[in-house]
Amino acid sequence: MKIKAAYADGTAPELTITEATLAEPQANEVLIKLVATGICHTDTAGRDGQTTPLPAVLGHEGAGIVEKVGQSVTTVRPGDHVVLSFSYCGHCANCLAGHPGMCLHFNELNFGGKNYDGSHRLHLADGRPLSTFFGQSSFATYAVADEHSVVKVTDDVDLRLLGPLGCGIQTGAGTVLNYLNPRADDTIIVFGTGAVGLSAMMAAKLAGMSHIIAVDIFDNRLALAQELGATEAVNSRTEDLATALKAILPQGADYTIDTTGVPTVVKEAVHALRPGGECVALGMGGEVTFNLMDDLLAEAKKISGLVEGDAIPQIFIPQLITYYQQGRFPFDKLIKFFDFDHINDGFVASKNGSVLKPVVTFD
CATH class of the missing domain: 3.40.50.720 (NAD(P)-binding Rossmann-like Domain)
Structure with a gap:
């Protein structure tokens, strides 16, 4: 499918918004229509070529609505509100012990540039592959993510607020x-x-x-x-x-x-x-x-x-939302919204400290 995505190629200090092609989700994957995505310092490092092979679509604090699920996915279904968090294998010793942030494959799954199965879902119009970031690449109108990265959340909280729970706030x-x-x-x-x-x-x-x-x-x-x-x-x-x-x-x-x-x-x-x-x-x-x-x-x-705060995202993120609903964790006071077309303004605001947590929103 055709989507809009912001990518870095290492030749410019800003992200470029372009049309890209996103492949269908595999059996273990979920297709999400993005509503909003937080900007984090790790995105800046990725943009500057410090973590992930370029060109890459960055973004790793996505929030959106499930559009389609692969045949093996059981935890979410179309229409669910979800937050996207980091990628982990789910079967190494650390994951099985309840520490997915210490996954033995954390770096390759989050910074290696490929999806869980080692292939690419994103391509530029000319066919060149785009690296995936944190298993989601959510600086885009749509994303495909492994089920491990997808956290179902309540639908009675403004979904635009929730993306940063997937990384910075969770950390x-x-x-x-x-x-x-x-x-x-x-x-x-x-x-x-x-x-x-x-x-x-x-x-x-x-x-x-x-x-x-x-x-x-x-x-x-x-x-x-x-x-x-x-x-x-x-x-x-x-x-x-x-x-x-x-x-x-x-x-x-x-x-x-x-x-x-x-x-x-x-x-x-x-x-x-x-x-x-x-x-x-x-x-x-x-x-x-x-x-x-x-x-x-x-x-x-x-x-x-x-x-990642030694968190199991599927457990911890809903807990943080409950604290927020109780008025005990007012993380919304950190957030300022930027339209997707002005994503680079969000990066500037993050760097100069005028905004603590910029969040880009999608139409």
């Missing part, structure tokens, strides 16, 4: 609720108050954590962080960070989360821990140098990397 909230699973009196510091960091803070509030400290360099973001759940806020540009954090938590925090990927910030996140505390790194970044004895071993500190 922040899931890190707290699924991976850390804190006690009510535990403490946490979140470095970076973008969509992922704010989602982590909203989750920390849900968990009843006693201190939820936001760290950023923008006062407007810190103000929103306090509105959404932060108990304290520190501007690391105008305050001495170590002194300010020690004044709040003299022994250090039980947990820290870094969403920035900035090496110096990651080290600050480790230094801010109490003995035995854990830092979870969520931001895409580069090399970080630690003194193994002084920074980690001497105080039994830990640093972990995590993707």
Whole structure:
């Protein structure tokens, strides 16, 4: 079928909207008419050729309505409202243990550029294949995704809001609720108050954590962080960070989360821990140098990397929607909509920080 899709080919700093051909879904796949798709920093990395073979149709926070299902699909049917999340195999040891974000085939399925069976569903008008991103490529009017990536959701919530639950918001909230699973009196510091960091803070509030400290360099973001759940806020540009954090938590925090990927910030996140505390790194970044004895071993500190909030999307995304309906997880305050034809404006707004979570909508 003919669709409109936004693709990157590595020759321009922006996405190009064009007509493309989308093949029919296979037995294990679902055809979705997209309603909206979130823009995430991972899309920027894909656009810039850092993760996925180009040319590629990006987009990995899709939400839409099922149009057709393959003969083996049992979890959704035409007309269902769905959110699209990351791709996973479903049969490796980690998937079977309930950790699909740690799937042994995660990188090939999400960044390898091909569908679950190793073939392409998307092609340009001249027949050239387009890489699939995160098993969905949802910067398009339609997408084909493996059943594992498709999450049925309630139809009484604005579907345009729900796409970011498939990655960025799931990542922040899931890190707290699924991976850390804190006690009510535990403490946490979140470095970076973008969509992922704010989602982590909203989750920390849900968990009843006693201190939820936001760290950023923008006062407007810190103000929103306090509105959404932060108990304290520190501007690391105008305050001495170590002194300010020690004044709040003299022994250090039980947990820290870094969403920035900035090496110096990651080290600050480790230094801010109490003995035995854990830092979870969520931001895409580069090399970080630690003194193994002084920074980690001497105080039994830990640093972990995590993707997708250690979530099972089919369970966790409906849970987040329930929290939203209860007024306990107001992630809609992060979102601003952009028409699909202005998708590149959404990328600009994300980069300059004027919008926390841009979402493109389709007619």
